[in-house]
Amino acid sequence: MILVTGVSGGLGGLILEGLSAFDGLEVVAGTRAGDGTTARRIDFDAPATLAEGFQGVDVLVFVSAGFAEDDVVLARHGAVADAAAAAGVRHVIYTSLAGSGDFMSIALPHRWTEARLAKGPFDVTILRNGLYTDLPVGLAVMGAGPAADSGVFAAPLGSGRVPVVAKEDLADVAVRIAAETERDLAADHRSRHAGKTYELEGVSAIGGDDIAAILTTALGRPVDYQTVSLSDTRALLAGSGLEPYQIGHTLSLFSNIKAGVLEGHDTDLTTLLAADPRPAREAIAQAVQPVAAAS
Ligand SMILES: NC(=O)c1ccc[n+]([C@@H]2O[C@H](COP(=O)([O-])OP(=O)(O)OC[C@H]3O[C@@H](n4cnc5c(N)ncnc54)[C@H](OP(=O)(O)O)[C@@H]3O)[C@@H](O)[C@H]2O)c1
Missing domain, CATH: 3.90.25.10 (UDP-galactose 4-epimerase, domain 1)
Structure with a gap:
């Protein structure tokens, strides 16, 4: 099962929509507004919702929740890593920030989260998203x-x-990585994307x-x-x-x-997209x- 967080947001919503179009994939929506019927309640500020919401999840598409002070974002993202480990999530796909953004102040929580996830018992794929159009x-x-x-x-x-990159293109890449990962896990393989960091400028x-x-x-x-x-x-x-x-x-x-x-930085975007950006x-x-x- 794939769970996508932040589905009421622009990127999470597009990823959910893309994954839902696939036949044979079990996809679950995660949102702070979830009531357990059409979507699970996933609030990074409320760790109990993560312990429950991540049950049965193989692939977690973890959309960053960066609109807050750094200490809040670090606490949120740390709680996601802890809960994913405790729930037995097998693979986490995290939407991060492109390498070219290393000098931007928002890079800190993203790089911290990448390092934190790397310590988890699950496999990880990092999608280093470029700045949106x-x-x-x-x-x-x-x-x-x-x-x-x-x-x-x-x-x-x-x-x-x-x-800049269209959010739709970033969602298409995330959909591809999540779908291929779920299929690899279903076939009892590690994901072909395990341990990969993709630059998506x-x-x-x-x-x-x-x-x-x-x-x-x-x-x-x-x-x-x-x-x-x-x-x-x-x-x-x-x-x-x-x-x-x-x-x-x-x-x-x-x-x-x-x-x-x-x-002037390299990008994996064109390799991972099926169409032109x-x-x-x-x-x-x-x-x-x-x-x-x-x-
Ligand atoms: N690359 C760029 O140019 C760029 C620009 C802006 C932001 N970003 C980052 O990329 C992320 C996704 O972008 P977006 O355009 O989809 O942003 P968005 O439309 O603002 O959506 C962000 C979503 O994050 C979720 N969220 C916020 N606080 C949360 C919490 N405490 N626990 C769980 N989920 C929480 C919410 O989803 P629910 O309401 O469904 O819970 C929210 O709708 C942003 O959150 C930000 O970290 C990147």
């Missing part, structure tokens, strides 16, 4: 209105570019100039990219309603993009259409 999509959508008025797209990216690198070019086409007027300093970004984020830890992580992300350290530029262009139409 949601990032440039969000920046483009936020910037489209001001760009329509001023002809300027402003963002704290410097001349850096981010190799995107193949489309997007920077400020790229977003400005997409906005130029969408808005039908020239749009220039202008970078924003980190200190101005910090001031802007302070009034945004984000939690303080989110401000720290967001600045760290922009700092890494500006430093240009996210680009979904193009980021098209997703951005599509997302800004409603704003362009209204301006």
